[in-house]
Amino acid sequence: MTTDSLRVVVVDDEPLARAVVREYVAAHPGVEVVAECANGFEAVKAVSELSPDLMFLDVQMPKLSGFEVLELVGRSVPVIFTTAYDQYALNAFEVHAIDYLLKPFSAERFAEALARARERLAAREGMPVEALVDGIRTKQAPLERVLIRDGSKVHVLPIEKIDYVEAQDDYVAFHSDGKSYLKDQTLAAVERLLDPARFVRIHRSYLLNIERIARVELYAKDSRVAILRDGAKLPVSRAGYARLAKLL
């Protein structure tokens, strides 16, 4: 029985909104609420520890929005959004959400969403969520902050606090205040997301926040080095120097 039961996580910052989902779920045998989360951090933790089959996810929450939770979870957790705002419906569709429930919603509408989720799970459709989230992001305004998942913990890094981004094998390292944070992403993808007026690709492996530059020195023939305000030195390629010169 337990192998067949649908394990769901309910994410909403309002206790009463979670109560509605809990109550509706109780009417469906074989569906079990394994965790209730009041914010995005708890949701990320619950997903990584419990690997649920389905997540009911509010969009507007403190610190992390529902879409940011989805970006962090990355893995294919089927999601049903629950929100009072209809303007995110298109985004939800693009990240392959199973359904989009507008508050207040009825038990019938909820049952419909749940049935859709069961169908989807039975068909075992793979959902390349991460790529889709990235796809949406590039169409939007430049990123304002970077979210980095560290096990079940989440770091929120505002863009202005990033000194530079470095490519490291399959990862990128965000350097900020002497610390570095690893994220499973390519430097090219990061470059696409960041504001091109602020971050410049100075080298194949480095993306630099131009506000951090103290000066650029000639190092050898055709090769330069950027010296940051905190003294760090980064190589600057010829093409990188051309891009930098255009911005400064």
Added chain:
Amino acid sequence: MHPILARGTRLALYLAVWTIIGLLLAALLAGPGGLAASQALAIALPIALAYAFFCLSAWYVARSTPIGPTGPVRLAATALTSSMISSAVWLAVARGWLEVFTRGSDLASGRVFLAVRPLIFGFGVLLYLLSLAISYVVAAFELSRQAERRGLEAQVHAREAELRSLRAQIDPHFLFNSLHSISALTTADPPAARRMCVLLGDFFRDSLALGSEDRITLGRELQLAERFLEIEQVRFGERLRVSVEVPVDGRVLLPPLLLQPLVENAVTHGVAHVLDGGLIAISSSVTDATLRIVVENPCDLDRPRRTGTGVGLSNVRARLRAVYGDDARVTSKEADGIWRVELTLPAERSQVAGRQEMRSTNAELPS
């Protein structure tokens, strides 16, 4: 821009009329003057068209001496002098054209021209006066049309402002979320669900009633804000705490719905984004001259602050400016994770000792 030069079709029509005048002039030269028809036409048409452009100046004369402010004597004098000068200049131009046209040929046309000179002069004066009269008519017509358009624009603006303020008053998502809470309470806690329905009803009724008034007491404005917060407390539970510190002066008046949007912002842009929630503190102080209202709320420092922080604040700012001009101020700033908005406006007091206030406190008694 001259109304006739402004559009090609108008200019074409105008020149067509002047061509007819030119034909009349040619008839004058050919009839009493006895010139050959072709010669009369060749002389009359160009000078008529030249005068057509000359008469366009009547528009500017009419504009510089509008009928209302200019006295009748000056008006007549201006009209007569300008038309006589124009006609004299026209005559000189006509004469010059004749010289060019008849150079080396017979002098008959010259004699004819001399004979009809007074006639042409009179003709020119009349035509210029006619242009002036038409210019006055057109100017009056444009003025009335402009006034009409301005009236319409003012109406549209007033309507838009009304709609905007209505939209700003009631965020539909506040209603959707409250209904969702009620939906949860109907099974979990039916009396609480009923209380929430009553609160919502009171809140909407009050905000509609207040919005249509010119000035309300601070007490009523505060009551509305407290109702709003009470509803939000049902949604947010312990995450939302409220403190109110407002002096009891029943006579202080202010334009309605100034505090309400600030409190709404404090919830939706403040407490709602903080994990553990926090305290919304409303305080106020009144001196003889000024009323100060302060709303403070915790905010999320990681969250990039959007410019302007919401429609609510700019709406409040615009309304205060409309009512008090430079005498009222809205300032907002963040310090140590606390967002603080301060309203400063001239203190107004009702003459009758707080009648409205008594009504609103009475309403509270039975509950």
